[in-house]
Amino acid sequence: MLMKIEVNNLSKKYGDKYALNNVSFTLEKNKIYGLLGRNGAGKTTFMDILSGQTMATSGDIKLDGESPFDKQKLTESICLVKESNNFPKEITIKNVLKIFSFFYPHWDQDFAEQLLGEFNLSKKLKVKTLSKGMESALGITVGLASRAPITIFDEPYIGMDAPSRKRFYDFLLEDYQENPRTFIFSTHLIDEVSLMFEEVLILREGTLALQEDSEILREKTVAVTGPTAKVDAYLQGKEVIERKDLAGNSMAYTYGTKEEAVSAGLQVEGVPIQELMIHLTERKGA
Numbered sequence: 001m002l003m004k005i006e007v008n009n010l011s012k013k014y015g016d017k018y019a020l021n022n023v024s025f026t027l028e029k030n031k032i033y034g035l036l037g038r039n040g041a042g043k044t045t046f047m048d049i050l051s052g053q054t055m056a057t058s059g060d061i062k063l064d065g066e067s068p069f070d071k072q073k074l075t076e077s078i079c080l081v082k083e084s085n086n087f088p089k090e091i092t093i094k095n096v097l098k099i100f101s102f103f104y105p106h107w108d109q110d111f112a113e114q115l116l117g118e119f120n121l122s123k124k125l126k127v128k129t130l131s132k133g134m135e136s137a138l139g140i141t142v143g144l145a146s147r148a149p150i151t152i153f154d155e156p157y158i159g160m161d162a163p164s165r166k167r168f169y170d171f172l173l174e175d176y177q178e179n180p181r182t183f184i185f186s187t188h189l190i191d192e193v194s195l196m197f198e199e200v201l202i203l204r205e206g207t208l209a210l211q212e213d214s215e216i217l218r219e220k221t222v223a224v225t226g227p228t229a230k231v232d233a234y235l236q237g238k239e240v241i242e243r244k245d246l247a248g249n250s251m252a253y254t255y256g257t258k259e260e261a262v263s264a265g266l267q268v269e270g271v272p273i274q275e276l277m278i279h280l281t282e283r284k285g286a
């Protein structure tokens, strides 16, 4: 499955406010992308434009170099699962599956039924009778079973408890190994899922603050701990992301390599992507 996504100078204005402001980036095929940012950063707006739910004010998105792509191709290629209201309320789960199987050429009915079983969902139930967590599980089932070349999850786990979310991540990763495709995942539960991301995009007030390979992100940033004097010496001339001091010891997040920090006699760990996100989205105007 291929599907390179090129975003060119994309803007979306609501009234006189930009939800997205001249954003450009490229998503190569078959990766798991984390789309992060604070409330109102423009994540949902981007995912809505990509999936054809909303029109851009200016700029465009090309799929495999094609723009505009026709409606049929768009529907077949992209499955968007939002945090709620993905399905008509009056129909049964069985019919939800039927509708989605009709739209998506790579739909896997056995996989859909397996996932329903894993989430304890009976096909006879109507959407309106589902709890929030059950409705989310249905969204996840449909998103994964669609096997769409681009599958977008916009905070898809509302109401799901931690063990169910964990199973969702496991199913996603397992299925991704067997059927590589592009996932774009928007979440506020960053620590919980960041290990799953291969690349991270951070939006800040409608602009792109960061696009980086997760592994590089993990390797370029360090959390160092040690006696305050040693930490201070190490941090000389470095940009400090965050620091905490306690009883003669200090912990700091900064840019650097593990080797360098180890040779400075400090304890080293990686920086959680969550911390980086908070840092990057707070810097503006600070």
Ligand SMILES: Nc1ncnc2c1ncn2[C@@H]1O[C@H](COP(=O)(O)OP(=O)(O)OP(=O)(O)O)[C@@H](O)[C@H]1O
Pocket: 014, 018, 019, 037, 038, 039, 040, 041, 042, 043, 044, 045, 046
């Ligand atoms: N239909 C709309 N009408 C007017 N303004 C809107 C509309 N949809 C979004 N916005 C505005 O656009 C900005 C971006 O919203 P968006 O929903 O894309 O953010 P988000 O990053 O998904 O936020 P969250 O994490 O809270 O879901 C916000 O300022 C929001 O108020």
